[in-house]
Amino acid sequence: xxxxxxxxxxGVKKVLIKVGTGVLTGKDGLDLTIIDNLVEDIAEITRxxxxxxxxxxxAIASGKHRMGITGKLKSMxxxxxxxxxxxxxxxxxxSNAFGKHNLYVAQILLTMSDLTDRAxxxxxxNTLSQLMEWGVIPIINENDTVAxxxxxxxxxxxxxxxxxxxxxxDVLINLTNTEGLYDRNPKDKKRAKLIRIVRExxxxxxxxxxxxxDPVGMGGMRSKVVAAKKVTACGIPYIIARGKKKGILRxxxxxxxxxxxxxxxxxxxxxxxxxxxxTLRPRGKVYLDDGARNAILHHGKSxxxxxxVKVEGQFNMGDPVLCLDTEGKLIAKGLVNYNxxxxxxxxxxxxxxxxxxxxxxxxxxxxxxxxxxxxxDKRL
Ligand code: GLU
Numbered sequence: 001x002x003x004x005x006x007x008x009x010x011g012v013k014k015v016l017i018k019v020g021t022g023v024l025t026g027k028d029g030l031d032l033t034i035i036d037n038l039v040e041d042i043a044e045i046t047r048x049x050x051x052x053x054x055x056x057x058x059a060i061a062s063g064k065h066r067m068g069i070t071g072k073l074k075s076m077x078x079x080x081x082x083x084x085x086x087x088x089x090x091x092x093x094x095s096n097a098f099g100k101h102n103l104y105v106a107q108i109l110l111t112m113s114d115l116t117d118r119a120x121x122x123x124x125x126n127t128l129s130q131l132m133e134w135g136v137i138p139i140i141n142e143n144d145t146v147a148x149x150x151x152x153x154x155x156x157x158x159x160x161x162x163x164x165x166x167x168x169x170d171v172l173i174n175l176t177n178t179e180g181l182y183d184r185n186p187k188d189k190k191r192a193k194l195i196r197i198v199r200e201x202x203x204x205x206x207x208x209x210x211x212x213x214d215p216v217g218m219g220g221m222r223s224k225v226v227a228a229k230k231v232t233a234c235g236i237p238y239i240i241a242r243g244k245k246k247g248i249l250r251x252x253x254x255x256x257x258x259x260x261x262x263x264x265x266x267x268x269x270x271x272x273x274x275x276x277x278x279t280l281r282p283r284g285k286v287y288l289d290d291g292a293r294n295a296i297l298h299h300g301k302s303x304x305x306x307x308x309v310k311v312e313g314q315f316n317m318g319d320p321v322l323c324l325d326t327e328g329k330l331i332a333k334g335l336v337n338y339n340x341x342x343x344x345x346x347x348x349x350x351x352x353x354x355x356x357x358x359x360x361x362x363x364x365x366x367x368x369x370x371x372x373x374x375x376x377d378k379r380l
Contacts, residue, residue, distance in 0.1 A: 004197075005256030008171065008237050013134070013358035014051045016169040017042065018160035022177035023243030024058035029065030030090065034244055036097050038175070041249035043101035043139070050253075051132040052345050053167050054139045055160040056094070061085030076148070078098070094139055111145035112153050115162055115279050132167075134341045146302050154223075165234050165274045172231050172250060175243030179220060180260030183208050200264045201229045228262040235268035237261060254359055269373055277333055277373035280320040284313025284340055286347075286366070293325045296332055296374060302365035305335065305354060308347040315340045322369070334372035337363040339356040 003338045019038065024030055042052050047074060060079055060226050063086030073079045091107050103334055108127070116122045131138045140163060142153050153159040157174065164172045181194040191222020198205055209225035241248055241259025251258050269277060288296070316339045322333040336343065343366055346354050355361040 002183055002229065003255075005257060007257050008018060009253050012050055012170040012253070014053070014169050015045065016053045016055065016160060016167060016172045017249070018055040018156060018172065018174045019057065020156070020174070020176045021061045023175050024056070024090075025061045025065070030058065030062050030093050031244075032093060032097075035093055036152065037136065037246050038243065038249065039094070039101065041247065043098070045249060045253060046135070046137070047104065052137055053128065053132070053163065053169065054094075054137060055156055056090065056139055056141050056162055057156045059083040059086035059090050059141055062089050079143045087141060087144075090141075091139065094366075097235040098137060099346075104134075106131050106136050106138050106243055108115055108138055108140045109145075109163050110140060110159065111143050111147040115166070115275075116281070118275075121166065121275065121279070122262045128163075128167050135342075157223040157227040160192065161269060162279060164231050164236050166273055168235055171237045174238065174240045175248065176240060177242065177243050177244065178221070178240075179198065180240045181205070181208060181225065191323075195260050196257060198228070198260060203234070218223065230274075231264050232264045233269055233277070234271065234343045235264045236272040237264050245266060248306060248310060249332075274368075275371035276335065276371065280335075282322045282333060283315035283319040284311065285322045285324055286311055286343065287324050287326060287328075288331060293331055296323065296372070300369060302369040303332075303344070303367040304351055304364065305346040305349050305366055306344065306351070308366060311340055311344045311347060311380075313340060321367070325371075329339070330375050332367075332374040334367035336367055373378035 026162060027299070028033075039061070041055075046052055060073070060082045063082030063084065064073060066085050066089065067082065073082055087109070091105070095105050104347050108124070110124065114124055128138050142156060153162065160172060160174065178186055179194050181195045183195055184192045186192045189337070195205075206225060209221040211298060224240055228240070231238045239252060239259050241252060243309055248258065284309050286303070287310040288303070288307050291308050292303060295301035295307065296303060309326065313321075315336060317337060318335055319338050320333055322330060323334065325331055329346065338346065342358055343355050348367075351364045354364075
């Protein structure tokens, strides 16, 4: 048994458990025995005083099964309709399983825009905290019925990574249908070795995650590793393990060497930085001179107009914008205080000239340090 694992798990007061479609379903639709087993472990974890949030998949697969459809669902409306059918069944199954342990569940369905909008993000966070305070288990899924491509998390690995930050989880456990991350495609059974611990997500690690998607779920290993990168960047350990194994959560909590553990980045992003870095889509770019680059990277400074040499894209005040150095390397991402036309006019100028050029000055900084996530140690 590993001391490192034990140490990590001993400090866990809040856990996010993501359960993949491949874990929850068998050839007869939702696998009630597996769900009962998982719920039994979760009930035990909560009895010990740990708060649990679940991100679950399985709605589409369950709905499809209900409708007796065996092939792939092709159109968006088909998937959305299947999700609507399956989601209620999924919740009923969870609710019954938790009910046996006198625990209540709450359904939360989200789209990407619920988290990119700061006010809605805060509402989601407050609701989740209230549920946890009441000892209720929040069960989250993507709101597949209304989400269209632009608004989609894409897969629940991504959704879970975002929620881990919302609830400031102490660990994210991603339960899937493989043992963890292998050093090569696990189909090559003789040579593929399970990677027990990942201290840094290097290019080799990214290459190890095959692009091959999970036959029933959405993401496959690639999306789990992309999610691991985000989660560990905000200081949260991340474990990938086989969900169908009986007692899997109990074993993980006991610190057993199970699945793949990704260690958190030491110099990690705080919650707001993470939100800026990973939840928001950039709307434009500003290129910085060396002075501004160093001031941001090494001296904790804000971005002033004088350090900007070039502006790209159309953005409004408050939009997320990438800051690049003259060679195009990413330095930071932040929320701008001026729109792209204004930045175009004031770039290269001293702060004292802003009012003269624009006729007003709302802020000295184009991006204030508090609204910026800075890249260090490949954090972004
Ligand atoms: N939201 C989808 C469902 O419940 C699953 C997405 C995923 O597997 O990543 O069926």
